[in-house]
Amino acid sequence: MTARDTLDLTVRRVIRAPRQKVYDAFVKPELLRQWMGPRGFKLTALEMEPSKGGQFRLTMQHRHGDKSSVAGTYKELTPPERIVFTWKWDGEPMAAVPETLVTVTFTERKGADGIETEVVLLHSGFPSADVRDSHNGGWQGGLNKLADLTDARGTAATLSLIGTPRSTYVRTLRMAMVEKGLEYTFDPTRPHTPPVDAISPYGRVPAFRDGETALFETSAIVRYLEETFEGTPLLPPNARLRAQMEQWVSLINCHGYDAMVRRYVLQYAFAKDGAPDRRAIDASLPEMKQLLTILDKAYGTRNVLVGDTVTMADLFLAPIVAYLLMFPESKAMLDQLPNLTRAHKAIAERESFKATMPTLD
Ligand SMILES: N[C@@H](CCC(=O)N[C@@H](CS)C(=O)NCC(=O)O)C(=O)O
Numbered sequence: 001m002t003a004r005d006t007l008d009l010t011v012r013r014v015i016r017a018p019r020q021k022v023y024d025a026f027v028k029p030e031l032l033r034q035w036m037g038p039r040g041f042k043l044t045a046l047e048m049e050p051s052k053g054g055q056f057r058l059t060m061q062h063r064h065g066d067k068s069s070v071a072g073t074y075k076e077l078t079p080p081e082r083i084v085f086t087w088k089w090d091g092e093p094m095a096a097v098p099e100t101l102v103t104v105t106f107t108e109r110k111g112a113d114g115i116e117t118e119v120v121l122l123h124s125g126f127p128s129a130d131v132r133d134s135h136n137g138g139w140q141g142g143l144n145k146l147a148d149l150t151d152a153r154g155t156a157a158t159l160s161l162i163g164t165p166r167s168t169y170v171r172t173l174r175m176a177m178v179e180k181g182l183e184y185t186f187d188p189t190r191p192h193t194p195p196v197d198a199i200s201p202y203g204r205v206p207a208f209r210d211g212e213t214a215l216f217e218t219s220a221i222v223r224y225l226e227e228t229f230e231g232t233p234l235l236p237p238n239a240r241l242r243a244q245m246e247q248w249v250s251l252i253n254c255h256g257y258d259a260m261v262r263r264y265v266l267q268y269a270f271a272k273d274g275a276p277d278r279r280a281i282d283a284s285l286p287e288m289k290q291l292l293t294i295l296d297k298a299y300g301t302r303n304v305l306v307g308d309t310v311t312m313a314d315l316f317l318a319p320i321v322a323y324l325l326m327f328p329e330s331k332a333m334l335d336q337l338p339n340l341t342r343a344h345k346a347i348a349e350r351e352s353f354k355a356t357m358p359t360l361d
Contacts, residue, residue: 016115058070068089
């Protein structure tokens with residue numbers, strides 16, 4: 001196979017950091033160790049001799065066990081401008097991929113927010129489009145981690161959450177970020193606006209980005225955070241509890257939000273001339289009571305819906321209950337439901353709840 005028969009992958013990233021700092025992250029083992037590999041992977045072994053003709057060998061391991069090793073030879077190191085190295089996978093199934101070549105160039109410039117570096121990573125020599133494309137996610141994830149490491153904003157350089165703070169779903173996701181200790185950039189934008197529509201096909205919030213990875217649907221995003229970041233787990237540790245958690249999330253998504261928020265809270269929030277639509281409110285009450293009673297029973301003597309720590313299910317419910325406490329019929333129902341009231345008081349004490357309180361003027 002000649003170079004003309006092979007395919008290339010180019011990945012670009014602008015990082016708000018000086019070029020030397022970004023370059024160093026490629027050649028200093030204590031720095032490379034912190035970012036090389038997709039999100040969720042760590043380097044469990046690294047040997048490197050970053051000089052022309054020197055070699056490297058590294059092993060990446062996912063938190064759930066998957067492992068891959070790669071080795072290569074440095075062809076060029078021109079600090080802080082350019083690095084060229086070969087790339088050869090070891091172990092099944094990637095060992096079948098022939099040796100490829102990685103060329104990284106670093107260009108510094110003055111951006112609107114200070115000095116920034118454009119990293120252009122050209123990975124060349126792939127035998128097929130499938131193999132090339134399978135490397136894209138890996139490098140994108142790696143460059144996200146590189147940006148987190150070298151940009152003074154940390155993960156807020158790559159993680160951004162778009163959505164109005166009053167949305168219960170947006171608050172759920174913001175609570176998840178706080179629970180996991182993740183810094184992020186918050187863009188308090190309403191549904192059906194260009195930044196949201198660019199990610200969410202229904203224009204709904206929250207919309208989310210991790211670098212080039214764009215996601216919508218709150219539970220999918222929380223799952224992504226769980227798979228890719230350390231920090232407090234928000235999914236229970238075993239299949240039975242995870243399924244139970246999913247059951248509550250699904251119930252809230254499919255029935256709870258509609259009955260409790262769309263057909264009730266929003267009637268008060270968007271009341272025309274200060275007079276809520278009584279028929280709509282009255283029609284939502286039986287279903288709301290049924291749902292709240294089910295949830296009260298599910299909490300029982302615990303303050304969490306599943307297992308013994310806060311999970312995504314509690315984070316889906318808390319912002320809804322916070323609104324229900326503000327309106328008369330739902331407040332009266334909650335006054336009759338001691339378990340749900342007690343569990344809500346407990347979650348309302350958490351930093352994640354306090355730090356995400358929307359302003360309602
Ligand atoms: N299933 C979606 C629901 C998101 C959603 O409905 N968000 C509301 C705000 S709480 C929204 O964007 N509403 C605007 C609309 O429905 O047009 C998720 O889990 O993220």
